[in-house]
Amino acid sequence: MKYLLIVYIDPATFGALSPEGLAALDEASLAFDQDLHESGQLILAQALQSIDTATTVRVRDGRLSATDGPFAETTEYLGGFTYIEARDLNEAIEIAGRSPIAPFGSIEVRPVLDLARIVQERREQEDRARSA
Amino acid sequence: MLDGPTAQAQIDALYRTDSRIILATLIRLLGDFDLAEEALQDAFVAAAEQWPRDGLPRNPRSWLISAGRFKAIDRLRRRARFDAALGELAMRLDQAAPDPGDHGDAVVDDRLRLIFTCCHPALPPDAQVAMTLRELCGLTTEEIARAFLTSPPTVAQRIVRAKAKIRDARIPYEVPERDRLPERLEAVLRVVYLVFTEGYAPSAGASLTRPDLSAEAIRLGRLLLELLPDPEVEGLLALMLLHESRRLARVDPDGELILLPDQDRSLWDRNLLDEGAERAGRALSAATVGPYAIQAGIAAVHATAPSTDATDWNRIVGLYDRLLVADPSPVVELNRAVAVAMRDGPASGIQAIDRLIERGTLDDHHLAHAARADLLRRLDRQDEARLAYERARALARTDPERRFLERRIAELEDR
Numbered sequence: 353m354k355y356l357l358i359v360y361i362d363p364a365t366f367g368a369l370s371p372e373g374l375a376a377l378d379e380a381s382l383a384f385d386q387d388l389h390e391s392g393q394l395i396l397a398q399a400l401q402s403i404d405t406a407t408t409v410r411v412r413d414g415r416l417s418a419t420d421g422p423f424a425e426t427t428e429y430l431g432g433f434t435y436i437e438a439r440d441l442n443e444a445i446e447i448a449g450r451s452p453i454a455p456f457g458s459i460e461v462r463p464v465l466d467l468a469r470i471v472q473e474r475r476e477q478e479d480r481a482r483s484a
Numbered sequence: 485m486l487d488g489p490t491a492q493a494q495i496d497a498l499y500r501t502d503s504r505i506i507l508a509t510l511i512r513l514l515g516d517f518d519l520a521e522e523a524l525q526d527a528f529v530a531a532a533e534q535w536p537r538d539g540l541p542r543n544p545r546s547w548l549i550s551a552g553r554f555k556a557i558d559r560l561r562r563r564a565r566f567d568a569a570l571g572e573l574a575m576r577l578d579q580a581a582p583d584p585g586d587h588g589d590a591v592v593d594d595r596l597r598l599i600f601t602c603c604h605p606a607l608p609p610d611a612q613v614a615m616t617l618r619e620l621c622g623l624t625t626e627e628i629a630r631a632f633l634t635s636p637p638t639v640a641q642r643i644v645r646a647k648a649k650i651r652d653a654r655i656p657y658e659v660p661e662r663d664r665l666p667e668r669l670e671a672v673l674r675v676v677y678l679v680f681t682e683g684y685a686p687s688a689g690a691s692l693t694r695p696d697l698s699a700e701a702i703r704l705g706r707l708l709l710e711l712l713p714d715p716e717v718e719g720l721l722a723l724m725l726l727h728e729s730r731r732l733a734r735v736d737p738d739g740e741l742i743l744l745p746d747q748d749r750s751l752w753d754r755n756l757l758d759e760g761a762e763r764a765g766r767a768l769s770a771a772t773v774g775p776y777a778i779q780a781g782i783a784a785v786h787a788t789a790p791s792t793d794a795t796d797w798n799r800i801v802g803l804y805d806r807l808l809v810a811d812p813s814p815v816v817e818l819n820r821a822v823a824v825a826m827r828d829g830p831a832s833g834i835q836a837i838d839r840l841i842e843r844g845t846l847d848d849h850h851l852a853h854a855a856r857a858d859l860l861r862r863l864d865r866q867d868e869a870r871l872a873y874e875r876a877r878a879l880a881r882t883d884p885e886r887r888f889l890e891r892r893i894a895e896l897e898d899r
Binding site: 353439440441442445446461463473476477480 | 566567568569606652653654655656658660664
């Protein structure tokens, strides 16, 4: 089963990191990705630049708007993600718990939706209903 | 050949004693809660048809498990006409080793798997409680709804959503590994204790206790201790037994609340009390002592004291000190303050409670104001006591608690 570990960073604890602390976190994060890669559990990992660099795109009534934001303020913001292959939710939780960034925010564990399979199964069902 | 009524009586008895055990194994074999529940019902229907004719099988439980498994495969095959994936699943199940899994270890493991899955922290707390009562205790949706003063559709929806999350997020049907066991066990114990307290001191409503729910929680506690001997499990069981032993003395014939100092100690259930005190002692002497064992220890000191005055308050304060380390909370601090007042006099207790209320954490907690009011009354500061009782009454959540506080206010005015 594939899970996306979505990292939300708490600006208060993350912002309080010293330059040395930040450097250590960067090193630990790379090592964490490497470990997961070696155990065959890593599909993709990506950290993101700070939320100040974000642009939000919306399409309403066919018109596209691109605006600055979202604004971080004091709430947690998306800081990156790790896309993994895990046996089940317990293994995914265990991997999320090992992430070096975990103490600086929270990690949402989401099973992925296999859209291609859903569409295919729906088509097959419709075919069977037609031929029946 | 058995006569029909005898066979049916045996089947009914077997359903009461074994249906949850069989369900736990069927969930493992079939990998799906709903399919396992249907299979369980199918298996008992098949038994009702065949046993009166063919006689009781040599091992009824494994007969029911394998009948349930075959019935489930049949169901999947019939549904496979509409959904090819189910046909594949039926084939896989059919080819899987037909392990009826009714030998000792497997049964224990399946029941533990069921407990840890129902109490998985990824499920919302109210769903953990509903799943535990439904799947482990076999309560109906209506019974659970009645116990928690909510509607059956609400409970049904919680259970449906929990099962969907178990399936879609793939929550495994397994006992956690050793290094995760303490935190996962904590979640299980919390659910069991929540079921108990909801039966012993309901959080809302007109009635003071709901004995059925407490009895279910004690049964769960016994089952858990049997499956997983652990000092904290024994501590929780001891705590529940000690509370339960006082149930009759805690409410008067009109349904009004009676506090510990005013209880008729001859009404306490000696059997529950002795078992609770013995288990509390054992849990407290373990190498690692957790919050439930300490709370059980406190309850045991109360339970074995001849009267409130002759209670070993020094030992109780000491146990609260340990509890503040193991599981710090404002409510524990409040209870410690009350124990200090009993040991050193009301004036020392009141200072501690005032500090707690000033911090704001307990300002909306009716027991904090009620405890403060009691101490003020004993210090003969009547006007302050009345204000504190009135604040407590405004914050109380059940009718008997409100009436109890009103009686206290009336007693002040009598003076």
